[in-house]
Amino acid sequence: MGLSRHLKGVHVKHSKNTAGMPIIPMPVPERVYIPMVQHIGAPCTPVVKVGDTVKVGQLIGNSDQRISAPVHSSVSGTVEAITQGMTQYGRVDTSVVIKSDGKQELLDTVLPPEINSLEDFVKAVRNSGIVGLGGAGFPMSGKVNIKPGEVDVLVINGAECEPYITVDHAVMLSYTQDIIDGIRAVMKWLEIPQCHIGIESNKPDAIARFNELLAGDPAIKVHTLRQIYPQGAERVIIYETTGRIVSYGMIPWNVGCIVMNVTSVMKLQHFLRTGLPMVSRCMTVDGNVVLHPQNVDVPIGTPISDVLEFCGLKEEPKKILLGGPMMGRAVPRDDFAIVKANNAILCFNEAFAQQRKETACINCGRCVAGCPMGLMPAKISRAFKDKDIEALKELNVLYCMDCGSCSYSCPARKQLNFEIKQAKALVMEAKK
Ligand code: SF4
Ligand code: SF4
Structure with missing residues (x-):
């Protein structure tokens, strides 16, 4: 048993209402509430104290554990509090609360990292604070911390098969060359000879853009994937692009693969070029009560309520989802902070969110x-x-x-x- 040889899954209504929209930067929030746990792995410990002044890109939380990702300030301002409270994951975690001074002053030590070896590269990826941005939140440094040549395929996930979400599509259109440069950096330092980019066929403009810029590069291949959910699941996209099966009990590394999301690779390239760690994330805001559905770039730690105020609401949402309707999580309040792994906020009214009554199983299979x-x-x-x-x-x-x-x-x-x-x-x- 394991991954089906012919991909099963379901045909979902795409509802990609924001397709083709650019990514709009959100105004700087008055306050950010930056959780010390934004990833799979060990939590960070604050390295700032109340009263400290901080700048954009400054380290505010760190951990010495292998699977973790440092946390940086998304605004310039003053550390107002270090609190314990419920986060969107339903756990009590530490957050650093920063009052913005509105200036968005960049830390003066934010400079492109100098990379001369694989060790330097892994260290740079760790310092970037980037985690898997397709929703999983696995620290990128955990993925690249391998021996050279240990894997032979890099799979880039541009499937974005969840309904409503279009932010990866927007990134693929706006930052195609950055994604390609990020891919080439990963391939160079990890000595990976081939890369497969998987994109669902409902994004022909993104597929065309990659093909145009990659013409003549046999090492990076673009695959047009069928529109079927969950085409973007890690095991599924590996199979669909390489034919390799990650069976029960295995991880992609066991079949010689590393999988990265397109937006994660774009962020990596921006870090390699500028040295600015992950302090914001782009996301789709949509749902039938959102006045102006759009793709926005949100400083990490911004409350959901600020994002919804920016996009506007027609009525109070009955259901707020972080992520897509298939795999996202419903949250009971709108005061939770945005973290690195959030790729969407979807808001629905009561009629839309209502669960239909469950009936007996009819053994239909x-x-x-x-x-x-x-x-x-x-x-x-x-x-x-x-x-x-x-x-x-x-x-x-x-x-x-x-x-x-x-x-x-x-x-x-x-x-x-x-x-x-x-x-x-x-x-x-x-x-x-
Ligand atoms: S949720 Fe689990 S059991 Fe249900 S279809 Fe997906 S993988 Fe299978
Ligand atoms: S077999 Fe039962 S549980 Fe499965 S889809 Fe059919 S009715 Fe639902």
């Missing part, structure tokens, strides 16, 4: 047919309800990647992905 991992969601759901941990293990529940295709395809409106998430937690707890 659509959830199985739609699962890209070849799992059996209906059986997993039953085993979860019985709290049968052995059955859950046999059903390989831990290999679910939370894509939501099973819930989407179920005519009985069963909350399969929600139950499977809980089932995974149950198995993990039992393992402990």
